[in-house]
Amino acid sequence: MSLVNKSIYAILGILSIQPSTGYDIKRYSDKVLSGFWNENFGHIYPTLKKMIESGLIENVPGEVEDRKIKYAITEKGKGELKKWLSEEIQTPAVRSELMLKLLFGNDMSKEATIDMLSKQKDIHEENLIKYLTMQQELTCEGSQITAKRSVYYNAILRKGIINSAANIEWCEETIESLKKLKG
Amino acid sequence: MSLVNKSIYAILGILSIQPSTGYDIKRYSDKVLSGFWNENFGHIYPTLKKMIESGLIENVPGEVEDRKIKYAITEKGKGELKKWLSEEIQTPAVRSELMLKLLFGNDMSKEATIDMLSKQKDIHEENLIKYLTMQQELTCEGSQITAKRSVYYNAILRKGIINSAANIEWCEETIESLKKLKG
DNA sequence: GGTTTCATGTAACATGTTACATGATTCT
DNA sequence: AGAATCATGTAACATGTTACATGAAACC
Incomplete structure (x- = not known):
């Protein structure tokens, strides 16, 4: 070990x-x-x-x-x-269960797929709020983080915010495209 | 096992x-x-x-x-x-080496951090092109994918495209914010 | 007095990757 | 003829999570 x-x-x-x-x-x-x-x-x-x-x-x-x-x-x-x-960052191996389920979405009902995506959207919306709150906490009180580190920490929070927003956008557009599907 | x-x-x-x-x-x-x-x-x-x-x-x-x-x-x-x-999708545990390095970026030179982010940006740009190409291949020739599945597969490619774009955006803005930093 | 949080730790399990071994077939 | 790709498989290793055990201190 x-x-x-x-x-x-x-x-x-x-x-x-x-x-x-x-x-x-x-x-x-x-x-x-x-x-x-x-x-x-x-x-x-x-x-x-x-x-x-x-x-x-x-x-x-x-x-x-x-x-x-x-x-x-x-x-x-x-x-x-x-x-x-x-050292160079090695790109991590990805295994997204959501993508896998979506790819085999043929075997799922349209409604179940939409439901799955809605739940994902909810999670990302919660995350977005979490990161925005953390960002506010960072700018308001000085907290324990030093000014120099706060620049880096803010970058990290921005990453969370941008990614959450992108995921929400994707969930929404995918739900819409599925609703337009007949069957 | x-x-x-x-x-x-x-x-x-x-x-x-x-x-x-x-x-x-x-x-x-x-x-x-x-x-x-x-x-x-x-x-x-x-x-x-x-x-x-x-x-x-x-x-x-x-x-x-x-x-x-x-x-x-x-x-x-x-x-x-x-x-x-x-079944419900369980949210996977995340371990982003990039975020970890950025958080401890205090101990890195500004130039090294910018270099690290540039490399990440390059990777995401390559990915973006890859997904766009795959999307074109999907729409042009019928390929082996059935029409119904192609809707799902397109959603997956859109996810790759949206995420890559979001990551590129974040890399760019973070590089800019670091350049403005003195020291 | 009871519940939650603090605090440390181990063992079993779950999971995933890399290196190696082998050999046929196809391409150049 | 040699290299690349096809094709199957194992063993060792690397990594990470969960469940359990224990007990003190703080909160209500």
Whole structure:
């Protein structure tokens, strides 16, 4: 079992912002990275252990208070993060269940297909609102994010907004084209 | 090892169009499903075996000529396909390396970030052309796709087109916003 | 006092990719 | 004749999720 790759960079990145516990990392990916990156405990804790072993992170001394275990990025970890950042991004393999179902939509009733697309549209509309809200939170209060980072974070939110809008548009036009179909 | 789920529905769907060999299935996902769904041999062949065992597909009699093994969907398989089509789509977990790198873009030079985004833009531009070409091929010659299915297939291509365009737009605006940044 | 959230962790499972092995056929 | 494509398959690896177990602290 490797249980490493990909997650280690997310963890290194989060720890480069500030020292955190495993729980903090999970919370960060659920809230800040919501919709772009996900982590789960079954991955986080074993990965943290391996990263300690390889010297990419370390326990924060004096902070091992109650039952929390706080980690910080080391110089070696910072180097590893920078190295990864400069590497080419490999395009991920896509497996869209929606597209698959639509392609075999012949075997589905028109109504069921429209219903499926409506549900997708609802999801994207919810997401759009979520990203717009996050964007407002970013611009209003200074929050914990530094000004420089906020430019990057705003770009990420814009990506969510643009993609959600595109998906909504597509759902609508596809529903319309199906309604025009006879049978 | 299960080596089943998800792939079985792609296979059932493809076989519902016409009987095919494992190789045909791979080719179909590379060409027709390109960008929406991917399959690999390490998955296809073991899955086909399991599907034979569970009676979802069968060998096409008399067609086991040379070294090709052709499979066809059974009535049970058709039922399974329809059942899956009516099930709710679960939203897939997202892990976007690009977004992760952008979020930690603080640790990257501005130029490197812009370069990264340019490369992404190029990829999406290539994809856009690919989808537009596929759309033209669909409308010009009748190809092998039936008229009814072509409506669904066109919707899929439209999805690729709209998404590619949205991504290009986002790359451009993000590059611009970074260029305006000092430092 | 009970529920929710915080907090850490493991084991089993699910899923998917890559590398390798083999050999026929077709194209140049 | 040699290279590319067709064709099938396995084993090892890589990766990721879910369910379970445990218990403290905070909230209501």
